[in-house]
Ligand SMILES: NC(=O)c1ccc[n+]([C@@H]2O[C@H](COP(=O)([O-])OP(=O)(O)OC[C@H]3O[C@@H](n4cnc5c(N)ncnc54)[C@H](O)[C@@H]3O)[C@@H](O)[C@H]2O)c1
């Protein structure tokens with residue numbers, strides 16, 4: 001079939017919206033008609049050319065939600081008409097990681113996905129007979145996409161897809177960091193560094209876990225206001241005094257949990273240093289620049305602080321994204337507050353500009 005998609009032709013250049021060919025789903029694959037797709041930092045990072053593993057041409061986009069239009073052979077978990085959220089982090093339910101409750105990092109298709117291929121090593125996207133590679137296994141800046149069934153979460157039909165798409169990346173990452181990686185306990189004190197999509201999700205996740213005190217740190221007053229709306233009890237403007245301020249707020253001890261959502265290694269260090277002696281757990285969500293490292297004084301670790309990393313919030317996508325969407329439908333998470341701008345596919349580059357200007361939390365492409 002023919003369909004319109006936003007193609008990264010050359011690094012550092014605007015995406016070009018154009019018609020491409022999309023082949024039918026093969027065995028285990030599903031054709032999805034996209035209804036909405038968020039614009040995330042990772043798309044912009046890849047478009048800029050800074051990501052050493054990036055490639056072009058490709059169709060960017062990974063925060064998609066849509067409707068199943070057709071299924072290939074051997075697809076047993078989805079039917080035509082199902083509403084789905086795309087998963088750059090799949091869940092095969094069979095690999096050694098999927099059967100362990102300790103991780104959400106599925107091993108089934110990692111290598112092929114990283115190369116821009118579907119699991120059989122080929123692409124469904126092409127132009128004039130030339131294959132075009134998929135991005136993050138999703139390529140959702142497009143009217144349609146073909147993806148393996150293991151990378152699609154079936155969600156309630158009641159959830160508006162322009163809200164559901166935010167669960168495809170940033171929102172689930174933040175919620176999950178608090179709920180599934182840190183497993184924040186009721187009555188505890190949590191500090192969240194960063195109040196973008198991920199940090200605000202972590203604030204909401206800490207609230208859902210019953211945290212008593214939730215401190216959010218950011219550089220923007222406007223974003224800190226949003227953090228209060230999501231459940232932060234205290235806010236701080238970030239800077240070099242942040243660790244001391246948190247120690248002062250917690251009787252000199254630090255927080256039970258800290259969650260980093262900035263991507264800055266200097267802030268990751270603050271997250272470790274403001275975790276409590278004895279049992280404080282510092283969880284890192286941010287993606288740092290290539291080659292950067294975190295400086296940690298080892299004494300902080302032998303006196304009981306722990307450090308964890310969190311990919312996609314530790315969320316096992318097919319099992320848990322539908323549950324998180326249900327919490328939204330139950331009124332537990334105000335997702336509307338994150339949807340700042342609605343744009344058409346043709347305006348995808350303006351979504352990048354809004355993100356660069358920190359105008360709003362998420363721009364969502366509406367495929368109409
Ligand atoms: N682990 C994952 O699976 C995953 C998934 C999605 C995003 N991410 C990463 O998470 C990070 C956050 O993503 P986002 O979409 O929320 O980004 P964002 O840019 O919208 O938010 C980052 C926030 O950090 C704040 N900040 C900057 N310096 C600060 C400081 N010194 N102290 C406190 N706050 C500071 C900024 O003001 C901003 O509000 C990024 O690094 C992103 O790449 C990781």
Ligand SMILES: [Zn+2]
Nearest residue numbers: 040042169170
């Ligand atoms: Zn993302």
Ligand SMILES: [Zn+2]
Nearest residue numbers: 092095098106
């Ligand atoms: Zn797996």
